[in-house]
């Protein structure tokens with residue numbers, strides 16, 4: 105690696121546009137990718153050496169790099185990925201870099217842990233607390249202080265007292281033991297013929313360099329076992345692997361499956377880990393000690409040294425699109441990073457995104473199919489329940505035919521899942537006396553009643569208020585009604601209509617990751633009969649006894665005026681009905697719908713997924729929509745509607761002309777107000793081969809600049825449009 109100097113460009117991990125120049129002090133050697141500390145204003149800041157400086161500065165005006173860490177430099181492919189993400193999404197490269205760098209904790213060598221051991225005499229005064237500590241320590245091993253405090257339930261002072269008395273002595277425990285590498289040949293699955301054919305197909309496409317395979321197989325076809333063998337191949341080649349999941353709640357199941365197959369756990373990576381755990385994994389990935397990671401979207405920024413394979417499970421999932429500071433799509437980023445790293449990508453799904461399907465159809469991606477379920481389990485038999493003719497009684501949400509099917513499943517000792525993708529009790533609270541509707545004070549949305557917790561809540565900003573007893577507008581009592589169902593309301597109906605059944609309610613707001621994981625384990629053990637849940641239960645889990653799925657409102661996702669609505673609805677319905685009937689049981693699913701003739705419902709009932717994709721692709725092609733065209737959204741936000749709209753109009757008027765580029769708006773965004781800020785949207789549509797990011801950047805650079813309370817956010821490839 106070539107040392108650079110005496111002046112280098114350093115990308116600092118803060119919101120600035122480009123790298124700054126620094127001097128490399130005498131005696132320090134840095135190369136591209138080196139992680140450093142540099143002075144920036146009053147504060148030392150983490151940064152990465154980006155290369156030669158852009159400008160010729162006078163040496164004496166530059167500051168020195170303060171420190172270079174003794175870790176391997178970030179790989180060339182990661183640096184280029186960061187550049188790509190910044191350029192493509194119009195984010196500041198420093199902010200993208202920040203997602204890839206950890207705190208100093210990860211960069212300094214792991215410190216030895218201070219622990220305590222039984223030393224000298226029993227203390228003269230033996231209190232109950234002291235006795236507890238000593239009984240915990242009977243095993244004779246050293247205990248780190250937090251663990252000891254936790255296990256004995258005493259205060260720090262008790263431990264200090266025992267140290268002072270000489271009963272305990274302080275020792276240094278060595279740093280945590282090394283991570284054991286997964287063993288590719290530990291316990292390979294015996295693949296079915298179909299799985300073996302899929303694996304052969306994947307292997308045939310392994311060029312040793314960059315390639316993408318779409319693993320397209322119905323739910324329960326055993327895609328995981330297939331891509332695990334590709335993971336094994338990659339590990340055998342001595343390269344690192346990342347398995348990226350759309351939902352943290354799935355991590356644990358995957359870690360367990362991975363350990364069974366490879367003998368040792370993969371490292372995990374997501375937002376619910378402690379900073380110390382994350383620091384270890386980050387450092388292990390950088391040094392090469394960690395060979396496999398299972399994690400969330402942000403794992404795509406880990407400092408792999410020898411990346412060989414990225415797997416995206418449930419690749420169609422909208423959760424892969426990050427919607428906060430840096431607006432990237434995990435799937436696109438995985439493909440870009442792999443292409444820069446010379447690695448391969450496997451996109452796995454039972455319902456591939458229309459984008460990936462198109463890439464497979466045109467031959468850009470290898471198309472690997474698994475047409476039948478593992479062990480010949482049957483796909484569920486799907487029936488539409490026409491709510492216009494056989495809907496439920498007034499005040500109920502479960503139609504008679506679905507209710508009978510639930511009773512039948514209960515009689516057979518099987519489980520039923522009632523799916524409704526809406527948290528809480530009711531999406532709207534209305535006063536019958538005056539017509540007042542409870543809205544979020546900060547957003548243009550209704551407040552959702554969460555009856556279990558006795559609050560009304562905004563699902564956009566998190567605003568909460570106590571559920572009222574009298575109408576806040578007219579003061580009438582007994583006049584408030586809950587309109588429409590959420591899962592808590594379904595749970596209430598289940599309790600009255602299926603007394604004796606053991607129900608459980610599951611949604612992402614029902615506790616910590618650990619609590620949710622416990623619920624899943626209880627369901628798998630058969631401790632519940634009726635599962636009432638949102639999206640959270642639609643993905644990835646296999647429950648042996650689950651034979652019936654009822655979708656309370658199959659039309660829910662179709663209500664939006666969003667061209668992706670049909671695709672998204674088809675995906676979620678396929679996922680959730682796919683929970684029914686695994687292993688030896690055949691399953692049944694009911695879709696409660698007012699539109700049994702809609703293309704999505706037809707495709708679900710007839711199982712004609714090919715027809716559905718063909719239809720969807722034709723619609724997109726005709727509209728010049730992704731994947732046949734590009735879209736970007738510019739969201740202008742501000743405190744006042746008039747001022748915000750005025751600025752959006754001025755911005756629109758300044759749009760550069762370009763052939764084939766169409767602009768729509770400005771108009772109020774679908775959610776027109778969030779957290780007290782008005783949101784106005786401009787949509788831009790361009791041909792596929794057009795550099796839309798470059799165009800928008802030029803537009804923002806040359807157009808009026810947002811100042812004061814006004815802001816412009818750019819969303820390239822918006823998920824809803």
Ligand code: ADP
Nearest residue numbers: 293294295296323324325326327328329478646
């Ligand atoms: P998918 O991800 O395609 O929905 P999974 O990979 O989760 O399906 O597999 C579905 C079920 O079949 C799981 O319970 C899995 O353990 C089992 N299974 C799949 N392939 C095999 C195999 N080759 N040997 C044993 N069990 C398998």
Ligand code: ZN
Nearest residue numbers: 544547562565
């Ligand atoms: Zn709100």
